[in-house]
Amino acid sequence: MKYTLIILLIFHVNAAFSQKVSTLDEATQFFISLLMLHELNPIETYESQKINEILKNSAKQYLENESAVNEEKEKILLTLYENGRSEYDDSIDERRMRTRRAICFIALAFQSDPSCRDIFVEFAKFSLSSCDQFSEDKLLAEEKLGIQLVELLFKFENNQLQRQDVTSVEEFLRANSTNLASDVKHRTSLFLEYFIDNLARH
Numbered sequence: 001m002k003y004t005l006i007i008l009l010i011f012h013v014n015a016a017f018s019q020k021v022s023t024l025d026e027a028t029q030f031f032i033s034l035l036m037l038h039e040l041n042p043i044e045t046y047e048s049q050k051i052n053e054i055l056k057n058s059a060k061q062y063l064e065n066e067s068a069v070n071e072e073k074e075k076i077l078l079t080l081y082e083n084g085r086s087e088y089d090d091s092i093d094e095r096r097m098r099t100r101r102a103i104c105f106i107a108l109a110f111q112s113d114p115s116c117r118d119i120f121v122e123f124a125k126f127s128l129s130s131c132d133q134f135s136e137d138k139l140l141a142e143e144k145l146g147i148q149l150v151e152l153l154f155k156f157e158n159n160q161l162q163r164q165d166v167t168s169v170e171e172f173l174r175a176n177s178t179n180l181a182s183d184v185k186h187r188t189s190l191f192l193e194y195f196i197d198n199l200a201r202h
Contacts, residue, residue, distance in 0.1 A: 025063055027191045028153060032059050034146030034184070035103055038139070044096065051079060051103050058110035068111035076111075080104045095131050099143060102127035106150055117154045121147065141179035145188065148172060156195055163199065166192050 032055055039048035054076055061068055083097040083104070102124040109120035124147050131140055148169050155161040169192060173185055 023191075023194055024153070024157075027149075027194070028059055028063055030187055030191070031146050031149040031153060032056065032106075034142045034149070035106060037099065037103065039096075047083075048096075048100070051100050051107075054079065055103050055107045055110075058107040062110040073108065073111060076104050076107050098127045098131050102143065102147065106147060109150070109154070114154070114158050118151070121151045121154070138179050138181075141176040142184065145169070145172060145176070145180065145184070149188065149191070152192075152195060156198075161195060161199060163196070166195055 035055060036052050037048040039045045057072075058068070058076075060066075080101055083100040105120045105124035105127065109117040109124070112120060125144075128140065128144055128147070152161060152165055152169060155165055169188070173180065173188060177185065
């Protein structure tokens with residue numbers, strides 16, 4: 001009987017761990033989907049797709065606990081440099097470059113040590129903070145939401161997540177309700193509930 005209980009306990013722990021990993025994988029994929037660049041200018045398509053691939057690969061390495069090699073980080077830093085500035089500060093090109101930089105910073109966060117991730121997240125937020133003047137509300141709202149959710153993910157993984165962190169995202173959802181698709185709001189709410197439910201047990 002004792003051995004049966006031990007086996008059942010081990011099975012329960014393994015099942016719970018597998019469910020947690022599956023949920024976090026799904027959450028990460030959803031979060032980065034909000035950050036994917038959607039380029040309408042065919043001249044800029046290649047660069048934007050390249051940055052999308054950088055982000056996806058960085059998130060994949062994060063989920064698989066793979067260590068980033070220097071060449072990959074150097075590629076991201078080079079991309080940051082190439083998207084440093086446009087000719088005019090108030091142009092669509094400048095908005096595009098600021099968004100690209102934000103995505104690159106999130107990619108670096110995925111590839112960095114846990115102690116450094118918050119720095120790159122803040123850089124990403126700053127890159128988007130000056131886009132309000134010439135950005136489409138829907139795109140900007142999704143990008144800002146994606147960055148906040150990635151930040152929650154990092155805090156959750158590092159046992160640093162507080163209820164107020166989740167509340168902040170909930171407030172963002174309410175403030176930007178008209179600029180976010182119903183599906184985005186619904187899926188975000190589900191993952192926020194998961195974070196809240198696991199705060200005490202994590």
